[in-house]
Amino acid sequence: MKTICIIPARGGSKGIKNKNLSKLNKKPLIYYPIKAALESKVCDEVFVSTDSNKIANIARKYGASVPFLRKKKFSKSLTTTEQTLKNALLDYENYRNEKYDICVFLTCTNFFRRAGWIKEAVDTLKKNKLIDSAFVVVKLYRHFWHTDKGKQKKIAKWMKKYHSRQTAPKLYREETGLACATRARFWRRGLRIGIKNKLLIHNEPFTGIDINNIDDLKITRIIFNYLKKNKLIKNIIV
Numbered sequence: 001m002k003t004i005c006i007i008p009a010r011g012g013s014k015g016i017k018n019k020n021l022s023k024l025n026k027k028p029l030i031y032y033p034i035k036a037a038l039e040s041k042v043c044d045e046v047f048v049s050t051d052s053n054k055i056a057n058i059a060r061k062y063g064a065s066v067p068f069l070r071k072k073k074f075s076k077s078l079t080t081t082e083q084t085l086k087n088a089l090l091d092y093e094n095y096r097n098e099k100y101d102i103c104v105f106l107t108c109t110n111f112f113r114r115a116g117w118i119k120e121a122v123d124t125l126k127k128n129k130l131i132d133s134a135f136v137v138v139k140l141y142r143h144f145w146h147t148d149k150g151k152q153k154k155i156a157k158w159m160k161k162y163h164s165r166q167t168a169p170k171l172y173r174e175e176t177g178l179a180c181a182t183r184a185r186f187w188r189r190g191l192r193i194g195i196k197n198k199l200l201i202h203n204e205p206f207t208g209i210d211i212n213n214i215d216d217l218k219i220t221r222i223i224f225n226y227l228k229k230n231k232l233i234k235n236i237i238v
Helices: 031-040 053-061 082-098 114-129 182-189 216-227
Strands: 003-008 046-051 102-105 131-139 145-148 151-154 170-175 180-184 197-201
Touching: 003 031, 003 082, 031 046, 031 114, 046 053, 046 082, 046 197, 082 102, 102 114, 114 131, 114 180, 114 197, 151 216, 180 182
Parallel strands: 003 046, 003 102, 131 197
Antiparallel strands: 102 180, 131 170, 131 180, 145 151
C-alpha cells in the first residue's frame, strides 16, 4: 500500500506573518513535520502543499516534494483543511499519474510530535483493513458547554453530574495535526477521517499547543528550552 504524507503550509497567515517559517530551535516550523514524516519511514512521498515559493524552496531543502504550488482558490483563510487535503491529493496523484492508498496529515503548528506516532497510525491501517483512520488523541476530563438553539447546554448527558477524574467516562481530545492516517478514498471525498477509527491514545504533555499567534510561539519556545535544558526531550523531533 502506497502512503503519501501531505503537509499544508500556505503563505498567508493572520496571527503570525510567515508563520510556517517562524523559527523554533533555529529551524523553521515547516522543518519539523517533514523531518517527522521522513524519520517515520512509512511515507513513500512527503508533499508540502503551499502557495508560497519561499516555503516551497525551504521545504525542498529539508527533503519534501513540492513539484507545484497550490492553487490560489485553495489558499484562502476560510479554505477548510478538508478542502486543502482533497485538492492536494488529487493534484499530486494527477501529477504523478498514480494512486495512493493511505494519506498522512501533519501540521506545522503542532510541535511536540513523535515520528513513532506516524508509524503507529500507518501500521494500524496496514494491519487492519477494517480501520479507516488512525489518529492521535489525548485523554482528558473536562466538562464542555455549547449553545444549542439559543440555550447553553453541556455537550454530553453524563456531564450533568460531576465525577472524580478516576471514575469519569472517557473523553478524548482529537489531535489529528500531530499524526493522522486515513484511507485515501475518504480524502478524495473531502473527509479527513473515515467511519471506523482507531484512537491512538497518548498522554504526552504539551500536545495541545497549536501555534497560531505570537504568544503560542513564545510559549512553545519556553517549554522547548526548558525540556532541552533539563534533558527531558524524548523522541521529539528537534
